Amino acid sequence: MELFLQSVVNGLIQGGFFSLFAVGLVLIFGVMRVVNFAHGELVMVGAFTVWLLHAQFGLGYIPALGAAIILVTSIGLVMERILFRPTRSDPLAGLICSIGVLFILQVIAAVIGGDGPSKQVPPPYHGTLILFDMIRVPYQRVFSLVISSSALIALWFFLTRSKFGWALRAVAMDREAASLQGIDANKISIIAIGVGAALAGLAGGLIAPLGNINPHMGHNVIVTAFIVTIVGGVGSLSGAVLAAVLYAMFHTIVTVYFGATIATICGLVLMVGVLIVKPTGIMGVRVSE
DSSP states (O other), X not given: OHHHHHHHHHHHHHHHHHHHHHHHHHHHHHHHOOOOTTXXXXXXXXXXXXXXXXXXXXXXXXXXXXXXXXXXXXXXXXXXXXXXXXXXXXXXXXXXHHHHHHHHHHHHHXXXXXXXXXXXXXXXXXXEEEETTTEEEEHHHHHHHHHHHHHHHHHHHHHHHSHHHHHHHHHHHOHHHHHHTTOOXXXXXXXXXXXXXXXXXXXXXXXXXXXXXXXXXXXXXXXXXXXXXXXXXXXXXXXXXXXXXXXXXXXXHHHHHHOHHHHHHXXXXXXXXXXXXXXXXXXXXXXXX
């Protein structure tokens, strides 16, 4: 029972990471209708930035985390302006461009940090929080959970309480109708990919002290993001958060008892099962043609 409860707590914390990059992917797809295959690499860049600045150059963790968010957001904005905006009428072209960015970012990371052993970032926050005399949660994980939860709450307030948030949701629902109401779709696309990339950079920076960093870590991230997005319901931000938490707990528990490979396979089976029972996902809505 103690091992199970520990796994549930670890899964809840992992769900914070999954939510950040899954919500970012949903946001970009919802507004721009582009499947950004490089989204996992944006998370990788965030992690690599923290490793380079904090572990190698000795910059404080918080400034390094801020730098990671700024760098990844800048990459996202460049992608929107140079790649996604010119190919807006051809989603397949945008997808192919994102795959090209994926490999470019991997090569740059390999050149800067090497393609050898995985990199490690020393946790800046030491010590362990003990709950009920049996559940142990390192303070670094507590910090990550607080920051990821705060970011998601801030995003919710932005989307539901701000003018740009309302405009973003309007464009996601119907781009042409939003344009007829005077909403600048180009400006909203910039905001969407900026926010999505910032969340990816934040996720990478928070993951950095808790795992192994390598140029190819984005593969697992993008697979997880797609599973979460599809299970939650394509285009549903709340569905993505709910699916991220549930999937993280499921994946963590299965990994503890059966191993990571079995957990990944079970995750894919779970996704197929959800699609069979509810093709639109947990909180997705069927759209009439």
